[in-house]
Amino acid sequence: MMGWNKAQAARHVRRAAGAALAKGKIVEARDTTRLLEAVIRPGDRVCLEGDNQKQADLLARALAAADVGKLHDLHMVQSGVVLPEHLDLFDKGIARKLDYAFSGPQSTRIAKMLFGGKIELGAVHTYLELFARYFVDLTPHVALIVAVSADRDGNLFTGPNTEDTPTVVEATAFHDGIVIAQVNEIVDKVPRVDIPGDRVDFIVKSDKPFYVEPLFTRDPGAITEAQILTAMMAIKGIYAPYGVKRLNHGIGFNTAAIELLLPTYAERLGLKGKIATRFALNPHPTLIPAIESGWVEQIHSFGGEVGMEDYIRARPDIFFTGIDGSLRSNRAICQTAGLYACDMFIGSTLQIDLLGNSSTVTTSRIAGFGGAPNMGCDPHGRRHPSDAWLLAGKEAAPDMPAPLRRGRKLVVQIVESFGDKNVPTFVEKLDALDLAEKLNLELAPIMVYADDVTHIVSEAGIANLLLCRTRDEREQAIRAVAGYTDVGRGRDKKMVQQLRERGAVRWPEDLGIDPLDADRSLLAARSVEDLVHWSGGLYAAPSRFRNW
Amino acid sequence: METFSYRQTAGRRSAGTRAQAIVGVVASGNLEVLVERVLPDTECQIDVSTPISGFGKVWEAVVADFVERRSPGGLKLSINDGGARADTVALRLAQAVRLIEEDMK
Amino acid sequence: MTDQKTVTPFQRHTSSWYESSARDRVRLLLDAGSFREFIGPEAREMSPHLDLFDLPKQFDDGIVVGRGMLGGKPLFVAAQEGRFMGGAFGEVHGAKLTGLLRAARDTRPAIPVLILFDTGGVRLQEANAGELSISEIMRALVEARTAGAKVVGLIGGRSGCYGGGGLIAGTCSALAVSEHGRIAVSGPEVIETNRGIEEFDSKDKSLVWRTMGGRNRRLIGGADAFVDDTIEAFRAAALLLIERAPAFDLDMLKAEQARLTERLQRFGDCADAVDIWAREGIADARSVPGLSTEAFTAIADKAREPRYDAR
Numbered sequence: 001m002m003g004w005n006k007a008q009a010a011r012h013v014r015r016a017a018g019a020a021l022a023k024g025k026i027v028e029a030r031d032t033t034r035l036l037e038a039v040i041r042p043g044d045r046v047c048l049e050g051d052n053q054k055q056a057d058l059l060a061r062a063l064a065a066a067d068v069g070k071l072h073d074l075h076m077v078q079s080g081v082v083l084p085e086h087l088d089l090f091d092k093g094i095a096r097k098l099d100y101a102f103s104g105p106q107s108t109r110i111a112k113m114l115f116g117g118k119i120e121l122g123a124v125h126t127y128l129e130l131f132a133r134y135f136v137d138l139t140p141h142v143a144l145i146v147a148v149s150a151d152r153d154g155n156l157f158t159g160p161n162t163e164d165t166p167t168v169v170e171a172t173a174f175h176d177g178i179v180i181a182q183v184n185e186i187v188d189k190v191p192r193v194d195i196p197g198d199r200v201d202f203i204v205k206s207d208k209p210f211y212v213e214p215l216f217t218r219d220p221g222a223i224t225e226a227q228i229l230t231a232m233m234a235i236k237g238i239y240a241p242y243g244v245k246r247l248n249h250g251i252g253f254n255t256a257a258i259e260l261l262l263p264t265y266a267e268r269l270g271l272k273g274k275i276a277t278r279f280a281l282n283p284h285p286t287l288i289p290a291i292e293s294g295w296v297e298q299i300h301s302f303g304g305e306v307g308m309e310d311y312i313r314a315r316p317d318i319f320f321t322g323i324d325g326s327l328r329s330n331r332a333i334c335q336t337a338g339l340y341a342c343d344m345f346i347g348s349t350l351q352i353d354l355l356g357n358s359s360t361v362t363t364s365r366i367a368g369f370g371g372a373p374n375m376g377c378d379p380h381g382r383r384h385p386s387d388a389w390l391l392a393g394k395e396a397a398p399d400m401p402a403p404l405r406r407g408r409k410l411v412v413q414i415v416e417s418f419g420d421k422n423v424p425t426f427v428e429k430l431d432a433l434d435l436a437e438k439l440n441l442e443l444a445p446i447m448v449y450a451d452d453v454t455h456i457v458s459e460a461g462i463a464n465l466l467l468c469r470t471r472d473e474r475e476q477a478i479r480a481v482a483g484y485t486d487v488g489r490g491r492d493k494k495m496v497q498q499l500r501e502r503g504a505v506r507w508p509e510d511l512g513i514d515p516l517d518a519d520r521s522l523l524a525a526r527s528v529e530d531l532v533h534w535s536g537g538l539y540a541a542p543s544r545f546r547n548w
Numbered sequence: 549m550e551t552f553s554y555r556q557t558a559g560r561r562s563a564g565t566r567a568q569a570i571v572g573v574v575a576s577g578n579l580e581v582l583v584e585r586v587l588p589d590t591e592c593q594i595d596v597s598t599p600i601s602g603f604g605k606v607w608e609a610v611v612a613d614f615v616e617r618r619s620p621g622g623l624k625l626s627i628n629d630g631g632a633r634a635d636t637v638a639l640r641l642a643q644a645v646r647l648i649e650e651d652m653k
Numbered sequence: 654m655t656d657q658k659t660v661t662p663f664q665r666h667t668s669s670w671y672e673s674s675a676r677d678r679v680r681l682l683l684d685a686g687s688f689r690e691f692i693g694p695e696a697r698e699m700s701p702h703l704d705l706f707d708l709p710k711q712f713d714d715g716i717v718v719g720r721g722m723l724g725g726k727p728l729f730v731a732a733q734e735g736r737f738m739g740g741a742f743g744e745v746h747g748a749k750l751t752g753l754l755r756a757a758r759d760t761r762p763a764i765p766v767l768i769l770f771d772t773g774g775v776r777l778q779e780a781n782a783g784e785l786s787i788s789e790i791m792r793a794l795v796e797a798r799t800a801g802a803k804v805v806g807l808i809g810g811r812s813g814c815y816g817g818g819g820l821i822a823g824t825c826s827a828l829a830v831s832e833h834g835r836i837a838v839s840g841p842e843v844i845e846t847n848r849g850i851e852e853f854d855s856k857d858k859s860l861v862w863r864t865m866g867g868r869n870r871r872l873i874g875g876a877d878a879f880v881d882d883t884i885e886a887f888r889a890a891a892l893l894l895i896e897r898a899p900a901f902d903l904d905m906l907k908a909e910q911a912r913l914t915e916r917l918q919r920f921g922d923c924a925d926a927v928d929i930w931a932r933e934g935i936a937d938a939r940s941v942p943g944l945s946t947e948a949f950t951a952i953a954d955k956a957r958e959p960r961y962d963a964r
Contacts, residue, residue: 422633
């Protein structure tokens with residue numbers, strides 16, 4: 001029978017089944033699995049909220065405990081595959097198909113399960129791409145989300161970790177799906193409304209606060225001299241000449257080193273106010289010294305960071321905060337900001353090939369992409385100019401008439417020539433290609449494509465790929481910064497010399513940098529404790545990072 | 549443990565008056581370099597002891613670059629490696645030469 | 654509202670003790686250019702045991718010993734390198750310290766000894782030789798003190814002062830410790846393995862530090878001075894403690910026995926360091942780990958004046 005409101009009708013049935021277990025919108029924690037069995041149908045698309053930071057952990061446990069006779073063949077559409085329960089769903093047969101973006105801690109197990117055929121893989125997405133598909137062809141039937149507190153009407157307060165929640169709820173609630181939220185507490189009035197109550201069907205109070213990973217905390221104590229040298233080169237050889245003011249940093253130690261060199265090394269170069277003033281960035285603790293020294297004007301964040309709450313609250317001119325004073329983060333919006341309003345992405349990777357393709361996938365680990373490819377690409381939809389963008393565009397296409405020339409976003413890969421356990425970062429062939437063959441994937445999982453990368457920085461130097469005109473030049477520029485790896489030792493000395501003369505390759509001496517000056521005394525903070533001091537005691541470092 | 553010894557010709561005598569210097573520490577990803585002024589002016593020697601095998605070609609390349617760039621004539625450099633990466637080795641070698649070239653105060 | 658303009662940027666100290674190598678600590682601690690090393694790295698007196706395990710050796714076996722000047726006066730000094738095998742005692746490492754302490758025993762007039770501890774204890778790969786060296790060192794240390802030498806321990810390195818190092822520290826004339834320094838015999842993991850996670854959760858770093866860290870050691874009299882993590886602060890503490898440390902005689906031993914007996918009586922039933930601090934009369938005991946050095950020292954001096962008559 002033809003009709004225009006089948007989903008609406010189905011929603012009423014599901015909601016009624018759930019309401020039998022609820023008092024108003026509130027369901028007791030012990031009834032959570034029964035609630036899920038009541039509202040979810042076999043084959044449903046389900047978003048179990050969790051990203052690289054916060055997790056709907058109670059709901060994940062409850063779903064994994066479901067009766068496989070009642071719930072099976074679910075299609076999970078979610079940002080993060082992070083908790084063991086996320087994969088237990090597939091082991092038990094509760095879920096069958098997966099579309100996701102990130103899987104850091106489960107990267108080894110997910111690889112095994114993909115090889116073993118336990119998971120039918122849709123695709124590995126970037127965050128923004130998965131969010132987009134929520135509104136086109138991956139709209140959840142049920143969203144299991146997480147918030148700090150709720151009132152009895154279902155209004156939710158997400159605290160500093162708003163992250164993916166508004167996007168997930170938007171897609172689910174406005175297309176007749178069911179939204180179930182786990183919260184740490186139920187209150188009479190929430191401090192601010194992050195999700196209006198009429199978009200939330202059921203609330204479960206968790207017995208303990210939801211899990212949040214301090215993913216963006218880097219201990220300055222672990223930053224090496226090589227990372228400091230690389231950071232010095234990035235500042236002097238890229239930030240300064242392009243005048244990069246609006247940017248996004250990755251989460252590695254190399255970019256943490258850059259953050260800690262802003263108030264020291266970059267200050268001495270006279271760059272204050274000229275570079276690194278506005279960020280699309282999580283509240284990195286290592287940015288505290290730069291903020292306190294007056295370098296940073298504004299930061300919008302994808303998510304929160306454990307321990308930074310009070311500091312952020314005391315710096316509302318810098319961060320986005322709500323009426324309650326705490327951080328408001330939003331992953332979809334911040335990803336968009338990073339894509340369209342930033343002139344540079346700089347981040348690390350595990351492997352780079354001779355063309356400049358990079359991947360964090362190895363044959364035994366599938367970590368997913370998260371947001372890096374959104375940050376690390378040149379958005380062809382951009383139309384507003386900036387100095388950095390125009391200069392990069394000019395370097396790439398000097399002969400094109402200026403009014404017709406696209407600018408270029410600077411996409412910088414910052415690496416060390418050898419990674420952990422002396423494994424070379426520069427390779428002839430990416431492991432991602434082997435993986436694609438083994439799993440019969442149509443696309444190899446590439447983090448940043450060669451045609452998007454503009455610069456590669458290592459402790460050996462900077463390759464400016466915008467200035468490379470041929471495939472050969474590009475390969476030799478990459479070999480020139482590949483240090484003592486096989487790829488590096490295979491370089492053509494004469495051609496590298498020519499590239500250095502043109503500035504397409506710059507070694508430390510070409511930048512007037514003596515590697516012997518790369519010393520930890522250059523870091524504005526050398527320990528997490530230093531960061532606490534810089535913050536005036538406002539930064540509350542998580543216990544695992546403490547040595548006092 | 550794998551050991552290598554490289555004896556090379558250097559362009560000139562290393563500057564300074566110190567007889568010896570030591571940099572670094574034997575720890576994971578790190579190494580120590582003991583440098584002693586005990587050889588004829590145009591010779592240098594680099595002895596390596598490393599627990600990581602299979603990196604002979606990398607050591608050779610690091611040493612060749614080092615001798616070309618720093619010209620450590622008259623110096624014997626002895627390395628106890630803790631599994632350092634090539635760039636760290638290059639950095640420590642350069643630091644060792646800088647230290648022995650400092651004038652004694 | 655705080656006016657951001659009034660915030661004084663935190664100034665990081667340039668000479669961190671924690672970050673410095675053993676050699677740099679010695680070089681920067683003593684009067685400039687005064688240090689003369691005994692059995693230096695060029696002597697290549699290395700561990701005879703590590704080859705068996707295919708482990709790399711260090712030219713000085715992880716300890717620097719020698720003689721130098723502090724404030725214009727001569728002294729002996731030993732410094733452990735906490736990054737080489739966790740600063741652990743092996744045969745050669747231990748023998749160098751024993752020899753230095755025997756030199757102190759035999760030097761007239763007596764001059765002080767500084768021991769810059771940075772150790773996890775005895776090296777597993779040469780356990781018997783290492784254990785023996787601990788007892789040799791303690792004996793030599795007591796002999797040196799009997800002969801009139803003051804032996805002062807400085808503790809603030811990456812590896813803390815654990816195992817046999819903790820025992821040796823207990824025989825010193827006086828100890829100075831920084832925030833990062835930890836003093837104990839059994840380390841956190843050892844306690845957890847033997848007595849269970851309910852007794853001691855080694856991953857709870859704040860528990861580790863408030864139990865074994867410098868602040869608690871200072872507050873229960875396990876260390877005589879609490880100092881900032883700078884070379885300058887350790888230098889000042891070394892000078893003070895050499896000056897103040899008690900002579901090694903029967904009166905001192907009686908005072909030490911009395912001090913330890915009283916401590917056990919007062920705090921023996923406390924379950925956590927915070928309980929001890931509260932019983933010491935510190936009003937907001939929980940705030941102790943977050944206090945600045947100045948504020949902490951003021952509170953510590955009020956709660957427990959250093960007596961310099963015991964140890």
